[in-house]
Structures are given as C-alpha cells and as structure tokens.
Amino acid sequence: MHLLFALSIAVLAGCSLYLILSRHIVRVLLGVTMLSAAINLVIFFAGRIVTNTPAVIRAGGSSLPADAANPLPQALVLTAIVIGFSLTAFFAALALQTYRRLGSVDLRQIDAAERLGSPISAGKDRP
Numbered sequence: 001m002h003l004l005f006a007l008s009i010a011v012l013a014g015c016s017l018y019l020i021l022s023r024h025i026v027r028v029l030l031g032v033t034m035l036s037a038a039i040n041l042v043i044f045f046a047g048r049i050v051t052n053t054p055a056v057i058r059a060g061g062s063s064l065p066a067d068a069a070n071p072l073p074q075a076l077v078l079t080a081i082v083i084g085f086s087l088t089a090f091f092a093a094l095a096l097q098t099y100r101r102l103g104s105v106d107l108r109q110i111d112a113a114e115r116l117g118s119p120i121s122a123g124k125d126r127p
Contacts, residue, residue, distance in 0.1 A: 009038050009041050009042055009045070012038040013038040013039075016030075016031045016033075016034035016035035016037075018031070020032060023106060024106060026095060028107075029088065029092060032088070032091065033084070036084035036087070036088075037084075040081060044073055044077045047069065053065055054068065055074075
C-alpha cells in the first residue's frame with residue numbers, strides 16, 4: 001500500500017513539474033498548486049497515518065500512547081495548505097493582471113523587460 005501511495009505522489013509531483021516548466025502562466029499556476037499538494041501528501045504520509053489512535057492524552061495521563069498518530073505533520077500540512085492557498089490566490093491575481101496589462105498569458109510573448117536591455121551594459125557607457 002505504501003508503494004502505491006509513493007507512486008501516486010511521484011506521478012503527481014512529476015505532472016506538476018511538467019506543468020511548471022510550461023510557457024503558459026495558467027499551467028504554471030496549476031503546476032505550483034499540484035506540487036504543493038504533492039509535498040503536503042509527502043509530509044502527511046510521513047506522519048504515520050495508518051494508526052487509529054488519535055493524538056490525544058487521556059485524562060490522568062502524562063504522555064501519548066505508543067501507537068498514537070503524530071500531530072506535528074498534521075499541523076505542518078494544515079499550515080502549508082493555508083500558505084499554498086494564499087500563494088495560489090496571489091499568483092492567480094498576478095496572472096490576471098498580466099493578462100489585462102499585456103494581453104497574453106504566454107511567457108514567450110511577455111518580453112518587455114528583455115526589450116529594455118541590460119542595466120549592466122547600459123552603465124558601461126558612462127565614465
């Protein structure tokens with residue numbers, strides 16, 4: 001079962017890297033979102049999710065049971081989900097503003113900075 005989980009996470013990460021290397025802003029956005037989900041799954045599965053015992057200290061006890069789930073990966077994944085959602089929302093707003101201003105979401109057509117030239121070579125002309 002663990003091999004199936006690892007294989008599905010690897011496929012998800014591979015597909016996300018393929019999308020990130022694309023030259024379309026929306027595909028890059030989807031790739032970053034998928035990579036975030038793959039990383040969250042890796043962290044979540046590293047936290048031993050196969051146990052049925054919740055990570056709760058019983059009344060009168062001083063420590064967790066030996067077979068309890070690790071609460072740290074769950075907290076890390078929850079934090080990563082919130083950060084990933086905010087990153088996705090910011091990136092989507094940036095893509096929308098890019099489309100409104102430049103009229104394209106293809107990265108090959110967005111070359112305004114390259115057409116301005118290099119600021120380093122421009123400074124060499126001055127004494």
